[in-house]
Amino acid sequence: MSTQLNVAKFGGTSVANYHSINNCASIVVKNKHTKLMVVSAAAGVTNHLVMLANTALTSQQITDVIVSIRKIQVAILNELKRPSEVNDKLFELLDELDGYARHEEINYKDDLKDALMSMGERMSSLLCAAVLREHGVNAINFDVRKVMRTDDRFTQAAPDINTIKILSRQLLAPELENHIVVTQGFVGADAQGKTTTLGRGGSDFSAALLAEALGAATCEIWTDVIGVYTTDPRITDKARPLPELSFEEAAEMATFGAKVLHPATMEPALRYDIHVFVGSSKEPDKGGTWIKRNCEHEPAFRAITRRKDQVLVTVKTPKMMYAQGFLERVFHIIAKHDLSVDLITTSEIAVSFTLDNPPNSMSEKMNKETIVELSNICEVVIERDFDVVTVVGNNMHSSAGVSSRVFAAISDFNLRMICFGANVHNLSFVVGKDDSEDIVKTLHRALFE
Ligand SMILES: Nc1ncnc2c1ncn2[C@@H]1O[C@H](COP(=O)(O)OP(=O)(O)O)[C@@H](O)[C@H]1O
């Protein structure tokens, strides 16, 4: 494959309607190294699909949700210059979606949920390829399930990197010789060919995995903001785009709530040294953020992130004499339920940790099951309504004055838990959800304005 290959990923906001998809097509056409376009579902569609997958709805409610999805897709179809090219296929996909949504076991079986959840990307890739062809490009829609091999942990499947590499080189690379290929982010398939998904926001990860598999030089993440900012620009208009970021900083920001990137995106980029660009598909000429191994500057403070909807779990065993092995048992249960714990404080007989509990995610069920099991071995206290605020930077452990500047800025706020990350890139706080926005603004003023 060309060593200059570029993989361009377009998020849900970028493919929300015909006009936005046209902007994406112009971006693809402009860069002769872009051979692979990875797309998400049109904005809003995956949330509708999650609702169908996770909620017990009446037949009429199911119809209403499906009508909302249809409206989004048909609005794009109707603006195409040659709608008849994809009309039948789109309605076939909408029928397939309808079938999953009305399946009597849809709320109980994760494999069915994933088949349903994949429909957003399958429809948007069909429509995006059609728009690209209007730009005079020989574009095809490629079913990513042929190459994106994962395990069978439905709803949050893990990629099988070696198989993805082999399959991509066999089946996808030859298509890139003569076409611009449009494929689905977020979606994969297990060894039996059953549809899987990589977890919410997983299209960035898909793009990076395919970039790695194909030996691409660059991977562009096109979204609705002109790069990765010092903090979420929705929180403060003082946030500013960062020209560069290291892989580690970007991974840390993503893990701790910068929704602009999926947390796993940096893993393939780091392994294969793929430079990742983040920019706005609405304003491609405004530049963006380059994420790479080494940055020119490594400032102590790079950005502030917020992760919402955190549950704080404290587990205690009063039996000091049995304390040995207690942590092991707690973590065995957490691992069994596939939960990742990011923030943790421990004492000999108690452990507090945070669990993610975002709406429209699959984690709520896992959290409940974990808590029931933990209750069998110890006392469990659950506290809700927390957010995690994280300062991301460099050498935060060793630089003099770093923590004092941070703590001085937010001394008036109640911090429920404070954690220096196990690496040198973060300092995190568990705070009440009503305080988190003010804390981010206050920290931003103190560290960046
Ligand atoms: N540090 C940050 N820099 C830029 N955007 C951020 C940051 N933190 C959160 N965001 C949010 O991420 C959003 C883009 O992510 P997302 O909605 O998932 O995009 P897409 O639909 O392109 O995948 C932005 O609109 C912005 O509000």
Ligand SMILES: N[C@@H](CC(=O)OP(=O)(O)O)C(=O)O
């Ligand atoms: N459509 C999926 C996957 C994804 O990554 O979407 P986006 O690129 O719009 O965040 C989701 O909403 O989770």
